[in-house]
Structures are given as structure tokens and as C-alpha cells.
Amino acid sequence: MSASTPSIDVGDIFPDPYSIPLDQICMNQSRLFQNNVHGEYFRRLRNEDPVHYCAESEVGPFWSITKFDDIVKIDSNHKQFSSEPSIGIGNQAADFTTPMFIAMDPPKHDVQRKAATPGVAPARLADLEGLIRERAGKILDDLPAGEEFNWVDRVSIELTTQMLATLFDFPFEDRHLLTKWSDVTTNVDMFVSEEKIQERRTILRECLTYFTRLWHERANQPPKFDFISLMAHNPDTKDMIDNPMELLGNLILLIVGGNDTTRNSISAGIVGLNQNPQEYDKLLADPTLIPNMVSEIIRWQTPLAYMRRTAKEDVEFQGKLIKKGDKVVMWYVSGNRDETKIENADALLIDRARARQHMSFGFGIHRCMGNRVGEMQVRVLWEEILKRFERIEMVRDPIRVNSSFVMGYSEVMVRTIAKDQH
Amino acid sequence: MPQITFIEHDGTIHEIAVVNGTTIMEAAIDNGVPGIDADCGGQCACATCHVFIKGDWAAKISARSEMEETMLELAERVTEFSRLACQIPMADVLDGLSVQLPEAQH
Numbered sequence: 001m002s003a004s005t006p007s008i009d010v011g012d013i014f015p016d017p018y019s020i021p022l023d024q025i026c027m028n029q030s031r032l033f034q035n036n037v038h039g040e041y042f043r044r045l046r047n048e049d050p051v052h053y054c055a056e057s058e059v060g061p062f063w064s065i066t067k068f069d070d071i072v073k074i075d076s077n078h079k080q081f082s083s084e085p086s087i088g089i090g091n092q093a094a095d096f097t098t099p100m101f102i103a104m105d106p107p108k109h110d111v112q113r114k115a116a117t118p119g120v121a122p123a124r125l126a127d128l129e130g131l132i133r134e135r136a137g138k139i140l141d142d143l144p145a146g147e148e149f150n151w152v153d154r155v156s157i158e159l160t161t162q163m164l165a166t167l168f169d170f171p172f173e174d175r176h177l178l179t180k181w182s183d184v185t186t187n188v189d190m191f192v193s194e195e196k197i198q199e200r201r202t203i204l205r206e207c208l209t210y211f212t213r214l215w216h217e218r219a220n221q222p223p224k225f226d227f228i229s230l231m232a233h234n235p236d237t238k239d240m241i242d243n244p245m246e247l248l249g250n251l252i253l254l255i256v257g258g259n260d261t262t263r264n265s266i267s268a269g270i271v272g273l274n275q276n277p278q279e280y281d282k283l284l285a286d287p288t289l290i291p292n293m294v295s296e297i298i299r300w301q302t303p304l305a306y307m308r309r310t311a312k313e314d315v316e317f318q319g320k321l322i323k324k325g326d327k328v329v330m331w332y333v334s335g336n337r338d339e340t341k342i343e344n345a346d347a348l349l350i351d352r353a354r355a356r357q358h359m360s361f362g363f364g365i366h367r368c369m370g371n372r373v374g375e376m377q378v379r380v381l382w383e384e385i386l387k388r389f390e391r392i393e394m395v396r397d398p399i400r401v402n403s404s405f406v407m408g409y410s411e412v413m414v415r416t417i418a419k420d421q422h
Numbered sequence: 423m424p425q426i427t428f429i430e431h432d433g434t435i436h437e438i439a440v441v442n443g444t445t446i447m448e449a450a451i452d453n454g455v456p457g458i459d460a461d462c463g464g465q466c467a468c469a470t471c472h473v474f475i476k477g478d479w480a481a482k483i484s485a486r487s488e489m490e491e492t493m494l495e496l497a498e499r500v501t502e503f504s505r506l507a508c509q510i511p512m513a514d515v516l517d518g519l520s521v522q523l524p525e526a527q528h
Contacts, residue, residue: 072462072465072467075467076465076466076467076489106492110495114495121498121528122498122525122526122527122528123498123499123526125526354463356459356460356461356470357460357461357462357463358461361461361468363462363465363467363468364467364493365492365493365495365496367467367468367469367496371528372526372528
């Protein structure tokens with residue numbers, strides 16, 4: 001997984017998307033997303049050129065697929081659109097390739113995914129729900145009263161990192177390492193210089209070393225439901241330990257997949273409800289809306305903006321000729337705003353009909369594996385928030401991360417308003 | 423109109439008359455039968471309308487397509503009676519069809 005830095009230095013002023021010649025619109029500019037101005041660019045593409053070719057960018061040419069139904073078509077057509085070599089828009093460094101099952105095609109993808117799936121399958125949810133509720137309650141009870149604090153650090157990161165530690169059965173006292181490894185993987189600042197690239201690799205090798213030790217421990221113990229034990233005991237994946245870069249790739253996948261996404265959905269709930277106070281009122285009036293709200297927040301936020309495919313052959317698609325080898329980027333963040341598919345798509349509506357029909361989890365064989373655990377964490381957290389607080393009040397605009405891939409927040413400053421203060 | 427019976431995991435029974443051509447996924451959603459999510463809206467792309475076809479009915483329904491087989495890999499506790507409900511349009515020959523819903527969709 002990788003993100004990209006802006007190919008055009010636009011300063012802090014972003015041109016009106018309609019002032020740029022259509023063929024010069026290029027969406028792999030992280031600052032468009034960091035400044036939350038990407039939406040109008042995508043609206044123009046959906047209306048005028050929904051299957052859009054960007055001929056020149058720092059990562060080379062690529063197609064942008066921007067409409068909901070077109071994305072579903074590409075996403076569920078793994079025969080013509082490969083997930084190899086990478087689902088990121090950038091080009092993998094030849095001397096540090098980390099194969100992972102999200103970036104593999106059948107049949108290898110299938111067996112590796114299947115090995116890890118029981119760790120987050122519905123059958124496990126009941127075991128995990130009580131634990132999540134207890135932890136969410138503790139995190140909320142420990143929040144400072146009457147002070148401003150960063151919700152991202154105190155709640156979003158803390159809850160998701162604790163859960164991730166459980167999914168790996170990772171030593172709890174070392175859990176901050178999971179956050180570190182997740183962040184170093186996706187942070188664009190780690191790609192800006194040779195020195196940073198080497199630093200990133202060193203940190204990821206530490207991750208591999210740590211997990212290699214865990215793997216050997218688990219392989220010698222009876223099978224359990226954590227990801228490492230599941231893979232170490234499955235006949236299809238037990239030899240992954242002999243292919244360290246593939247082990248690292250899959251670790252990165254499971255760490256980032258279980259971390260950034262849920263973290264930013266938790267933060268997005270605070271941002272979304274504060275920017276739409278009428279929705280916060282709806283929630284307080286009817287807490288049974290929480291499950292529907294969770295789906296709506298995940299649509300509205302779209303924690304991962306896109307997935308990339310690579311054409312395995314020439315494909316004529318919606319009147320355009322996608323050539324063999326072309327990069328094809330499916331912008332979920334645009335499909336989730338497709339007005340022809342989702343009514344009033346820009347609005348956050350926690351009582352939206354058919355809120356589950358969003359594309360944040362992707363479609364087809366690579367559809368999100370941990371979606372149910374992610375949804376459950378956000379749901380349980382909100383149930384516990386409503387028990388304790390009148391409101392979580394956002395005190396200033398949030399700060400977004402500098403990425404065209406991870407749609408997230410580094411800072412959401414809030415203060416809590418306890419029920420009895422009201 | 424042909425009749426279909428949905429049996430929830432807890433045993434609750436829903437008997438519904440369905441217009442020919444309507445998929446059994448749509449029949450469940452339109453009639454508020456819980457237990458089917460249908461996140462992709464019926465495009466065989468998410469596997470969240472997993473159901474079990476009861477008894478002999480499985481033989482009367484057209485076989486799974488390759489894509490349906492592939493997507494069923496994502497569902498939990500799949501058996502030979504597993505189908506994606508969005509891939510089964512209702513027809514007169516299916517009058518009386520009985521469908522068991524799973525404990526959960528993945």
C-alpha cells in the first residue's frame with residue numbers, strides 16, 4: 001500500500017476544478033484530499049468523463065473509475081482486472097516488494113484469505129463484543145472532563161489498537177508498536193527521501209522480526225483464532241514463515257486493514273455529527289439508529305479512497321479502450337458520492353434508507369474481510385458514548401491526513417459534555 | 423403468484439407471495455424479512471444474501487454461475503445447499519420454495 005505526494009504544487013489554493021482542462025485533471029494528489037477539496041473534482045469527472053484517463057502523473061498514466069456501478073463492474077471482474085502487483089497507485093520498489101493477499105489473484109489469494117478469515121468471521125463477533133464494550137467503557141471513563149483533547153489519540157487509536165492486539169493475540173503492553181507499524185506503512189512523509197524510505201524499511205523489518213518470534217511460538221502451541229495462529233497452522237499458509245517478505249506483506253495488510261479504517265470511521269462519527277447537528281439530534285432522540293448510522297458514517301467517510309487494478313488484457317469499457325497493463329483506479333470515495341445511485345449523496349443522513357449499500361468495503365473477491373468487526377467496534381463505542389455523554393463537542397475544524405489513499409484524521413479536538421451537566 | 427417461505431435462524435417463519443422474476447433477495451428485503459443484507463444491491467458482488475435452499479428445491483433451481491461460486495467463498499458455513507438469494511429469480515416452478523436464513527452474513 002502506498003500513497004503519493006502532489007504532482008502539481010498548488011500551494012494552499014486549489015483551482016476551481018472547472019477551470020482546468022478535463023484531460024489535465026489528475027486525482028493522485030494527496031493535498032486535494034488533505035484539504036477536503038477532492039469532492040468537486042470527482043463530481044466533474046462523474047458528470048463529464050466518468051472513465052477518465054490521466055496521461056501524466058508522477059506514478060505514470062492511470063485510469064480513474066468514478067461512478068458507483070462502473071466500480072462494481074471492475075471490482076467484480078478479477079479475470080480482466082488483476083490486483084497484482086499492487087493495489088496502491090504507486091510503483092513498488094523492486095528491492096522491497098511485500099506480496100500480500102489483497103494484491104494477489106486467485107488461486108493464491110483465495111487460500112491465504114481463507115486462512116486468515118476465521119479471525120474476523122461472524123462466529124467470532126459474540127466473543128469479541130463484550131471485550132470491546134468493556135474497553136470502550138474504560139476508554140470513555142478515563143477521558144478528561146472539562147478539557148479539550150484529541151479524540152483521535154485518546155479514543156479512535158486507543159480502541160482500534162487494543163482490538164488489533166486481540167486479533168493478533170499480540171502482547172498487550174507492546175500494542176503501541178502496531179500503531180507505529182501501521183502509520184509508517186501509509187504515511188506519505190516516509191516516501192519523500194531515500195533516507196526516509198530506508199528508515200521505513202528498518203521499522204518494517206522490526207515488525208517482521210517481532211512477528212517471526214510470535215509465529216514460532218504459535219506454531220508450537222495448539223491452534224487458536226488469532227491471525228498468526230490461524231496462518232501458522234493452516235496447511236496452505238504454514239510455510240509463509242520461509243518467505244519473510246510475503247509474511248511481512250500480509251502482516252502489513254492485516255495491521256493497516258484493521259487499524260486505519262476503523263480508526264477513521266470512529267473519528268468521522270464525531271466530525272460528521274458535529275458538522276451536522278440535526279443528525280446528532282436524531283441520534284439522541286432515537287439511539288436505535290446506531291447500526292444504520294454506522295453504515296452511513298462508513299459511506300460518508302470512505303476510509304480507503306480507492307483500490308487499484310491492472311488490466312490483464314485490452315478491455316473496452318464505457319466507450320474507452322483500457323489497454324493491457326494500464327493502471328485502473330476505482331475511486332470508492334467518488335462512487336459513494338454518485339448522485340445517480342445515492343440520493344443526496346453528499347449529505348450525512350443517519351436514517352438513510354439502504355445505508356448498507358455503499359462501496360467502502362469494496363466488492364468482489366477482495367471485499368473487506370473484517371467489515372463486521374469494524375462495524376461492531378463503531379456501533380459498541382457509540383452505544384457506550386450515549387450512555388455517558390450528552391454530546392462530544394468538536395471545538396475546531398479537524399486536521400486530515402496527507403494521503404490520497406487513507407481518508408483519515410490526525411486531529412479531532414473535542415470536549416465532552418457529561419449528561420448531568422446538561 | 424408463487425409462494426416462498428423464509429425461515430429465520432431462530433425459526434421465525436415468513437410466507438410471502440412473490441411476483442415472477444423478482445429475486446428471492448428482493449422478496450426478502452421488500453417484505454422486511456431480517457437476515458439478508460444485500461449490500462451490493464443484487465449484483466453478485468458481496469455475498470451478503472447467503473441462504474440455504476431447503477430439501478429438494480435445490481435441484482429445481484438453475485445451477486450456480488462461476489461468479490456465484492466464487493463469491494460464496496466469502497460467506498460463512500457454506501454447504502451444498504448454499505446460494506446467493508440475488509441470483510434466484512422467482513418462477514412458477516418454484517411455487518412453495520422454502521429457504522433457510524443463516525445465523526449471520528459476513
